[in-house]
Amino acid sequence: MERFFGIDVGGNHVKTGIVDKNGEINDFKSHATADLRKDGRFIENLCDVITFRLINHKEIKKIGIGLPGTITKDRKAPIEVTAIPEINGMPMYDMLKKRFPDKEFFLENDANAAGLGELIYSKTDLPDTFCFITLGTGIGSAAVIDGKIFKGGDGNGLELGHILSRNNLVLEQNIGKAGILKLIEERLRDYNGETLVSRTEPISATRTVVAASQGDDFAKSVFFEVGEMLGEGLVALIRIMDIKTILIGGGLSAAYDFILPGAKSIVETRLTPYYTSALDIRLASLGNDAGLQGAAALCFE
Template identity: 50%
Template sequence: MATEYLGIDVGGTNVKMGIVNAETGNITNFYSHDTGSWRATGHFVDNLGDAIAVQLKENPEVKKIGIGVPGLISRDRSTLMEITAIPETDGTPIIPLLKKRFPEHDFFLENDANAAALGEYYFGEEKLPEDYIFVTLGTGVGGAAIIDKLVFKGGGGNAMEPGHMPSINGKVLERNIGKNELLDLANKMRAEFKGETRLPSDGSISTTGLVAAASDGDVLALQIFDVVGTLLGDGLVSMIRILDITTILIGGGLSASFEYIMPAVNRQLKYWLTPYYMKTLDIKRATLANDAGLLGAASLCF
């Protein structure tokens, strides 16, 4: 019988968990709980422990549990440091607390983007090298570097925050190309645009509408994605130059725009990088989609 792990993806909106088959990545016993209601009790970690207890009772063969969280954690992967979406947990030694409650089980903690990056190695559709950069495009811009199949932690344990790199307009990258900022940019460019476009002029542009328009060759939609791709491409140049890693995975909710941002991304990479980097450069879309967080958490158990 294949080994199974419990994967837990803690998010600002929902906490998702499920039993993951270590060989196939198949998820069973999926459970999702509203984060806000656990927060409202003032005992978030206790509520999490109760949900874990139910899963372990129903799946007694599971001995390892991986947890991905949206924020900064201690270098020894035991304590929550800065979890912006659940700030009342800051400073909580979550792993010792869970280990005390479940002494027969092993717990593994990681930042959610790092976990999702690792999940692509173990459960993704494509074979990956042991070194790659992972960037998530969504409400914010997250990232990770996997080096020799391990999460690159950096000095204090929280390396690879590409969304917080300085960008244009006196803002960091994710405040220029995060989901809300992308829509602000789209509505601003629509107001100034004089040509033919299917994008609405009443400030109601959506990300799905943008992608649909771009797929039809809409000039304005493609111009908007060109701006995003240019800024992302410049950020990738910095990461590639510093880490000397040329395999890049793009994931997250906004990765649906992948093919429309890639012309500008490639233009910036060609402009800034030398042949040493270009000859091995490989940029692709991540494959785990909505299961990335949960499968990533489970992959911490390997």
């Protein structure tokens, strides 16, 4: 069975692995993004990682790479990668081909790649038209329509995290990792009741999820508010795209059970029965493997 090299580039880590057509990941390794950014040579250092990894996998012919930002329509160069701005405008595809002339490379936005991973490897029955939302450090989004990734007019459509949200901020600023930490801090300052969320230790989203899972009313109220803001974004997404199956993934999906009620309270109020009667919001099935599996799936014929 043919296998592919998947690379999932993130702001904190670059995940790599050998993936087969059944989605099985072998020889997984994670590299600190900060280490690869040393001396402003991210692409060159990534090439070194690829060289080292291929020593034991000489049979690999195709390499898929998911990037956390916008890329050119021909999928050859990053345009705006906020987490690694020094690579913006660099001819990444050409640099990779120069270093590895006998390999094929496939570059894509990371959320699009993860959506493709869900399409191909989903562990549940999934229609061939759906939206995929990642909640984590940022907010990523992708749409699959009739089995194909929707790319928009110039290749970078569906940036849900950058639509206007509450407080004159974009959605990512409100419910990305930094936004949630700020929200917890602000709500805790005004909360006089008992809570498992510490007022003396640094604010932690993970500990707040744990508190919510233990029935903490304050923690649950924070994630309900996060859900409301997500729901407002979903209303716009569903109205514009007319897609009624929504998958939620990413690191913050651990709080899915506490975010969903707030999101549902908004979408069920603001959408008509045409949308709500068929609406299916669910947890993505691949977890943290979606990005890596999707990067490898870019290599499929």
